[in-house]
């Protein structure tokens with residue numbers, strides 16, 4: 275028993291060491307496993323952050339590229355004159371996104387004025403004034419002038435009204451409202467802010483005239499209940515309202531009686547003689563003439579009209595003034611001229627005459643010459659060629675972005691077309 279004690283104690287001691295050894299070994303294994311896991315996760319994290327870096331680098335590159343593209347395509351504007359605050363006017367153009375209005379806007383903008391266009395886009399298009407959108411002197415308001423408008427302006431060119439027969443006959447009541455209520459609204463605005471108003475009236479106030487050429491003192495020959503009456507009578511009452519506001523409220527008014535006008539930016543479905551003939555010839559379709567084609571028209575190029583409107587607005591003459599080109603042709607002659615210029619094979623087809631279609635139309639422009647020192651300058655063939663070029667481009671256009679600028683009127687001033 276006494277002998278066995280030390281052996282037992284030794285065994286116990288060696289068992290304790292074993293246990294301690296085993297425990298140490300266990301700790302070591304745990305540390306090793308932990309370390310290897312930690313180093314694996316560190317590796318994964320480093321790999322992850324390298325990958326992330328690459329993704330970020332790629333994204334940065336893409337952003338740089340996009341910034342470059344945006345900077346390269348930065349919108350530029352035709353160069354405008356600078357007018358100091360005394361000469362710079364705030365000008366409202368109603369119907370400014372239409373055919374005539376957009377050319378007028380170009381002229382006023384280039385002169386350095388602040389221009390606000392108001393349009394309901396019935397026949398006008400944003401594209402006609404796209405080249406000014408964003409310019410500090412330009413504002414485009416989508417607004418129907420049948421509703422009142424409250425803005426601060428010095429001059430109002432009141433052009434808003436459908437002008438071609440298919441458009442003004444499409445909704446005759448709206449045509450009457452635009453020319454009556456719309457004109458009242460513009461005259462009311464002019465009275466409130468003491469602005470001068472120019473009304474874009476028309477040779478249609480003479481109806482189917484009994485005198486030739488038509489001078490401003492002729493009262494006209496209009497059928498008040500015919501299909502054209504919504505427009506003809508609408509403009510006649512618009513003129514009446516202008517002079518009532520002048521007499522009763524002291525509003526300064528100008529009335530331009532515009533004769534047939536043509537040029538780039540005419541609506542493709544305009545339905546007026548020049549656009550119809552050009553489009554029919556360009557597409558080798560039959561040229562349609564309503565009636566025998568012996569009725570006459572005198573066509574002016576749009577830049578002449580715009581010069582006349584600006585001269586009238588800024589002159590001192592407040593009675594109605596004819597603005598048109600007295601160069602008179604029969605409709606059949608026009609068809610032949612356009613056919614020849616385009617070199618088209620289109621045949622001429624006669625259709626039944628339109629109701630109340632005026633048989634003769636030629637302005638007497640002595641008043642314009644005498645009081646506003648204006649007469650047309652653009653040769654008809656030159657104008658028709660420019661208009662043909664415009665319609666040809668429109669027919670072949672396949673992108674939205676192409677600008678709707680029309681040199682040479684202001685080609686020398688366009689910084690980046």
Ligand SMILES: NC(=O)c1ccc[n+]([C@@H]2O[C@H](COP(=O)([O-])OP(=O)(O)OC[C@H]3O[C@@H](n4cnc5c(N)ncnc54)[C@H](O)[C@@H]3O)[C@@H](O)[C@H]2O)c1
Pocket residue numbers: 368369370371372373374375392393394395396397398399417418419420432433434435436437438452456474475476477531532533534535536541
């Ligand atoms: N082009 C011509 O041969 C001619 C001849 C005589 C008179 N005019 C007159 O000149 C003006 C302009 O004619 P255009 O040939 O440029 O026609 P257009 O149809 O191209 O332009 C008229 C513009 O007025 C806008 N408009 C119509 N009703 C409106 C409303 N209620 N509110 C706001 N905007 C409205 C249209 O969207 C369009 O932009 C018209 O008043 C027209 O009667 C033109």
